[in-house]
Amino acid sequence: MENFTPYTATAGGVLIGISVTLLLLFNGRIGGISGIMNGVFFSAHKDPVWRLIFLTGLVLGVVLFQWLVPGFNVTRQAYPLPLLLMGGFLIGVGTRMGSGCTSGHGICGIATRSLRSVLATLTFMATGMVTVYIIRHSMGLAA
């Protein structure tokens, strides 16, 4: 567990918690990123503007942090492209079918004491762990 970073992980989590709290308090919106992404192009209420602004802010936050603390996060190189493309496609389908992702179910949904979100979070963590086990240890890919 030499890669374990408990302090920065917890502090980063607190910031994410503050972000979704302010979004709910001021704008009445749930900070679920898959729903926000989807709504940019597929919103029933034709309201893509705030979603685009939020996602732009998200990217700007990463840029700002990278500028202040260069080299803290580096991009991954040479990961198998088919795993990315297939993975992304399944994320798109799965988060629509299941109405949320790590932030929507895992952080916001659980905070509303939603049983749906608790079960969704346990489910995607379980299938994620099985998938990584197969890819890394059974197939020996992308270790």
Add this chain to the structure above:
Amino acid sequence: MKQNFMVLLCGVIFGIGLSLSQMINPNKVLDFLDISGNWDPSLLFVMIGALAVTLVSFKWVLKRPVPLLAERFHVSNNASVDKPLLLGAAIFGIGWGMSGYCPGPAVGSLGLLSMEALFMVASIYTGFFAYNWLLARK
């Protein structure tokens, strides 16, 4: 105007949180999901940090009749645990485990000028499109 400023600020804070916690590092996420390998529990601590805030704050915020800058709360009141929820979450988890990205980090990594982020965002939208137009027939 005030609404859009708050939304931008929330996005920026979210992005800083993802950066500080290194959740935009897909290998770190895969190391969390790899419980039989060299396990890195950091993602669990991100969840704990976030939930320590939201479990208290959401209850407090939702006591208000309306948000500060909007006409109503857009919160789901769907309580049914059904097949699409669990099947969808299972499919999402497989994609998460294949790539090491979930939607937030996929978007955030665009700020690292990461080629992977471009592939992820494009393929996630392809999945949205496939579901919205083919599977859900909405």
